[in-house]
Amino acid sequence: MNRMIRAAAAQIAPVFDETGLGTVGKICRTIADAAQQGVQIIVFPETIVPYYPYFSFIRPAFRMGAEHLALYDRAAVVPGPVTEMVGAAARAAGMVVVLGVNERDGGTLYNTQLVFDATGELILKRRKITPTYHERMVWGQGDGAGLRVVDSAAGRIGALACWEHYNPLARYALMTQHEEIHCAQFPGSLVGQVFADQMEVTIRHHALESGCFVINATGWLSDGQIADIAGDPALEGPLRGGCFTAIVSPEGKLLAEPRCEGEGLVIADLDFGLIAKRKxxxxxxxxxxxxxxxxxxxxxxxxxxxHYPDDPPEGVEPDSLQDRT
Structure with a gap:
């Protein structure tokens, strides 16, 4: 109850390159920088690897084929080079890392959240259960197997992406597993100030209702990136605002100044005694x-x-992470 850990939420911009690994390199450098500041758990934005599919928000489906295929080429395979690089960075820093990726599995992309323990081990892979609005043209659906809270060096961790927080039953599924730290991820640089305002209400409410800490990370786009993605000044407006990177206590209080512009870390110390105080x-x-x-x-x-004859019977937990996910 008296344990203290230092947490960080990262607001960063992706690196648009041909491989998608440029963003991963930036993430690994951010982990190392955070370690110098004593951070023990860090959360990165929704599908920051290689980048959130902003194109799908401003283009009709019949015009986004080339951009969708490019995302396929740069998406992460789990396990694969991305998990190896980030796992190594987490291990070197002794830090729990929560990362959002576009995951390619066969012919489908998924909005996937990865949790690495401080040892570098991948301890959770979960997929967004229902992509939102325009995202349904990009990602497949996840399942209930990923609605899981895991033990880590930082505490019991649960995670949801973006508007999954508007599914109260999904949140309740994590609450029943007694999450101590909830890791929330949003795209950022989307929709405008109203998105940031809604986000603040959402994460503060979950902290109060669950009696846990919430670490929320949103992405950021530079002016040049917005211009490149939009390709037309008339389409740039929907790609601005909507950032609210923050850390919230179980009492619903902001533990540090939120970041709504630019790149950087929001860092706060989490006093686990506040969980018992709230509950x-x-x-x-x-x-x-x-x-x-x-x-x-x-x-x-x-x-x-x-389904194969040697599948575990219903109600029996599978043994490996591969089976679980």
Missing amino acids: RMMDSVGHYARPELLSLLHDRRPARTV
Whole structure:
């Protein structure tokens, strides 16, 4: 209860290169820089590797084929070079790392969140359960197997991406597993100030309801990047604003000045005693719950297109991360 750790939320811009590994290199450098400041857990923005598909927000589907295929070429395979590079950086820094990637699995892309322990081990791979609006033309759907809280060197970690936070049952699934640190990721540089305002309300409410810390990271685009993506000054407006990188306490308080412009880290010390202080008064999955009236059915089986005779029986947890995800 009296444990303290130092956390960081990173607001950074992607690197648009031919391989997608330029962004990964930038992430690894950011991890090393954060380690110099005593950071023990860091959260990066939604699908920052290689970049969020901003093109899908400003182009009709029939005009985004080339950009979609380019994202396929640069997307991460898990496990693969991206997980090796980031895992090595996490291990060298002794830091828990939460990273958003575009994951390619066969012929489908997924919005995927990766959690690396301080040893560099990949301890969670989860996919966004429902891509939002324009994103449905880019990514496939995840499943309930990824709605999982994992133990790490920094504490019990849960994660959701962007508007998954507007699915109260998804959030509740993580609450029931007693997350201590919730890692939220949004794209940033999208929609305008209203997006940042909504984001603040969302993450502060989850901190209060779950009785946990929330580390939220949003991406950032420079003026030059916005111009390149838009290709037309009339399309640049939707790619500005919407950044709110912040860290919130279980009491719903901002623990550091949020970052709404530019690149940089938001850093704060997390006092785990605040979790018990909040839950003593309101534990939404304990003494404040009414399970005989309201309960949640959570199907944690991975979605599969084929089932084999040697698959584990229903209700039996698989042994490996590969089986889990």
